[in-house]
Amino acid sequence: MKKLVFHTVILAVCCAAATPAFAQEAAKQEAKETICFESRKGASEITKHEIKPGLPNVKCSPTTGATLWYGDPYDGTVPMGKMPLLDGIPEGKAVVRPRSEKLNLLGMCATACHNGVVPPGFPKHKKPVPIPTMESLLPEVKNLQHGRGRIWCLDCHHSTKRNMLVDHFGDPVSFDQPQLLCGKCHGDKLRDWRDGIHGKRIGEFVSTGKKRWFVCTECHNPHDVQDGARNKGFVQIAPESPPQLPNGMKDAKHESVHGIAH
Template structure:
């Protein structure tokens, strides 16, 4: 009997020891499994976002359209977009523009910004849902509006027009997520050129003729182009730049383009990896 009991006891002790070791290994294995996604996230490349025309306006996130082909190249100095492999990414047709009726539908495109404006939905529904809020000014003369000044600090000392222009000269009275024309009709936030042209007719003419503003795409006479609208380059709430007391905030210029190492000319620029039509 003793011959059976002693080996059985020894076997039980060994089994207990093995189970304790396995129990100690399980948390370590679980911790390693949990740490794996965190390590992968830490090793993933950081998201690169560069601005397209001015900081705080239109932005683009760098990604690959296809292996080895990024959608945009960002400046390591200023963070600005320097080069696009697809200039029409995320764009929609511009819509009707006076004296631009000769441009075929879809050859003039813009990038909507309304979904990037955080306060837009709130302005259009929470406070200004088609009615005048309590305490709303009854005339069109500039008056302080504490709520708006808190939401938009630029509104407290709005210098547009040297103090002769205020919110309702540009924003619709009841559809606050839209702009307004001279007839009181609403204008889409994404069509700011129709608003700015009310006062800045000469700039609108130059923008329309390609003298003023930024444009990318196919520069042949019948090519498709992306047009940058007024507020993508200019902040309408801050038009008097600090001590200069005039003009818009100046951007840091980029260095002149340099040919890639080993290239004798820029003939490679004539080819494009993305079909243009």
């Protein structure tokens, strides 16, 4: 009996000594930020946090790091700016996640490197001439895969306001609304995106409900749309593995059979 009491006391002392270490390690893990991407890595990322106790704003895939589920699809969003032919959407029903606030570096580039002046020689051949700093920030720019050699930097970026895009009329366009630029060349895709056929939206299911709209550059890399060596299409996506089948179900062949006879 005495031995049992002695061992119990020793165990209690060891646990008491180990508890602070475990608590510190748990605190470190909790403090570590969890970031997952929504459509494209580096373009549409979201930091996990609690909206209220027990309810995270997002759930991330432990396999791919992609977003699996939203606790609040409107977290961190702002109303989308005015869009032609979308005047009928009630104010506040179409929202986007702003990206311009994360692109302050572009404003710095305007004064540090470009200074709003077209580099000599560019208007003659319209080919990007990467500098080491730019290559480290945007390595895909070295071999610009957009337009198959028919466009260059200042066809999309404003010549004096480097933290802005530019439309075909020379007017500045916010990075939060790249569709106003992309739609000038890709009118059919803009139409489909506007109608909800192309792209991604999350939020209320009903047509009149509030939705978060994903803009062009959240899904597509504008500097590498031909995907390098493939020189066609877009960067292929590695989808999440399919969910495990319920017990007793051997396969999912039934999904390939239409429920209504033709």
